Amino acid sequence: MTDVTKILDGLNEQQREAVVAPAGPLLITAGAGSGKTTVLTRRIAWLIEASGISPHRIIAVTFTNKAAREMKSRVEGLLGRSSAPYQIATFHGFSNRFLRIHHEAAGLPRDFTILDQDDQKSFINRLIKDNQLNVRNKTPREIQSYINSKKEQQLRAAQASGDSDFRSQIMGPIYELYERECNIRGLVDFAEILLRTVEVMQRNQLVRNEMHERYHHILVDEFQDTNAIQIEWLKLFGSHLNYVTAVGDEDQSIYGWRGAVAKNMLSFGSIFPNTRLVRLEKNYRSTQTILSAANSVISRNRDRFEKNLWTDREGGDPISYYSAYDYRDESQFVARKIRALYAAGMPYSNMSILYRTHAQSNIFENTLSSYKIPFRIYGGVRFFSRMEIKNSLAYLRLMVDPDNNPAFQRIINEPPRGIGEITQRRVIECAQREDVSFMQAARMIVQDESEQMRIRKPLKDFVGLIDGMESDCSELTLSRIIAHVNVHSGLRAYYLSKDTEIDKPRVENLDELINAGENFIRTNMDDTTSNEVVSDGREAITPFLDSVTLDAGDTFDEAPDTLSLMTLHQAKGLEFPVVFLVGMDEKLLPHANSMTFGTPSQINSQIEEERRLCYVGMTRAQDQLYLTRASFRLSFGVLNSYRPSRFLNEIPIEYLQKAIFESDIEQSSSDTPALTFGSEEELENLPGKLVRHNKFGEGTVIDAKAEHSCTIIRINFEDVGEKQIVMEHASLEFVGN
DNA sequence: AAAGGATGAATTTTT
């Protein structure tokens, strides 16, 4: 045994109490920056090293893969890499492994396919089209979220369609069909992974006993984000001994829209009797100024525990506030500040730009590149959700699971091989008639002499292609298989031949996928499972596809010194010396959707969630926090006006300082379009003029004024009435006086 | 059957 006291080094009293608490239910409320991951990882180390718990009796569950990776590497830092067999995984990752092992008990084929969000949506779309369902005005998206939310409440289609609410009237039958089709095809969506796991644990005593014997200690990160099914999951895996540790902060609960129940923090004690409660209230991250401002904002929420988060980092720089004229102005302010900070010695990697929605990243992308600032956007269109990658993966899928219909449909004519709509219809009809998979139907049509050659020939080639790839790959490693598939599927040549700006990176991405495959093998070499995985690459395909759908995977391309851009949701758990929280406007933060749908009390709790989002953003900052907003923003190509976020008013004025540009020299060199109406003379001439706008039609100018480098013009349109427009951004045509 | 143009719709957050 190593020196156990090392595990407690540098911890404060509460942290220590949490780490060494005896086995039994333990709830840790951990304010922002209070060292929650430290406590969790040290507790794992403590259980193993001091309490002598066998590592393989421990499960730690997180929500994101990022958090799981982080925790894993920190535990390894404490214990060394050798003592591997503790499980640190996401709810979904762990449950997926569980289902693969117990697929028979779960009633699933061994090679069941995980549908990610996109797959699920297009599958629903297909069902609607193929069966000509009447969906009224429901979008696939609504149907999708209906199904998922029912599953998260452990409601199967049969139970849900008994519900009398009007949503179930319309969508219940679709849920039923969806459920049936998924079962036939061995398709499992994200919600299903958890629901299926819970059902197996509830019904199968053998499996339950096995799990209870195997796993004793469960630790849960971000407990405030648990939803109903995850609580059930926790009960099933943890309540035999009640050795459950949960860490959370209800002020950082930002997944209510996904069914998270922050109140689970309150009910923990009633689920697991005799819970010990430890509060971590010392913040190690931010200055007093930042912390006080954030506390002041979050204290407006009614639905929370009062808490006393403190720091010994007294004082600190005031929070800078910049109210920009428009979105360009805002992005330029941020870019300049970043450039100035960098020039003063602050590495880019110490700074980040946080925003509410992905859509906001665009402007910053453009401005930052024109300022030559290296940056990296988290999320956005993720690598594995790119079309070409999904296509290549579909070939892989078809090799191990030829009956996979979504994969079949995805690539049947990708690249184009003369199998158009008509041929595909024949396949689908045949599959439905004979009750077989699309691939089997294709084989039948190939054999069918009464069928037209025009239809049989291309199908024959396709079937031969897949069969050929399967046998070609028997001796190859995973990455070689991917390379082989990219070439022989014709995808690579196809994108290469198109030779357009959009398709050029697709070839690179396909090649990058080979590396991703190699990477996957390497990082999973150390894992318990993987020796046989390396020798036959085909065995690695399913685990690889799983990891690809379950893990968004933005781990690669670690550039040395880059600025980070991400949404507030993605920022949770991270910290940066300098944070730019942009888009501090009503309709953005709080987001418009949070205030427009639902009953007044729903709206209130939605706004509270937005406030928590704001709180999360502010508390990411260690030393400096910048808040920016803009009066005019472009959406849909139309300029809308915005008012300052209400959350700004909730920050005591003494913590704020108005920020200004260091220099405005470059302002004039920016690429303003041809129309520039800066001079007073021109402004005076504008009123009364007739103009035509490409969206609003014709109208008369009421007045015009110059502000910053732009011109605001008020126009009375014949069709839509009065509008304010920034002349430089709109395409206005002058048609007379 | 495929490609290219026209028309219409949509933007919150994620495992």
Next chain:
DNA sequence: TTCATCCTTT
């Protein structure tokens, strides 16, 4: 604005 789908032409 951009993306997807539909409809036309080849």
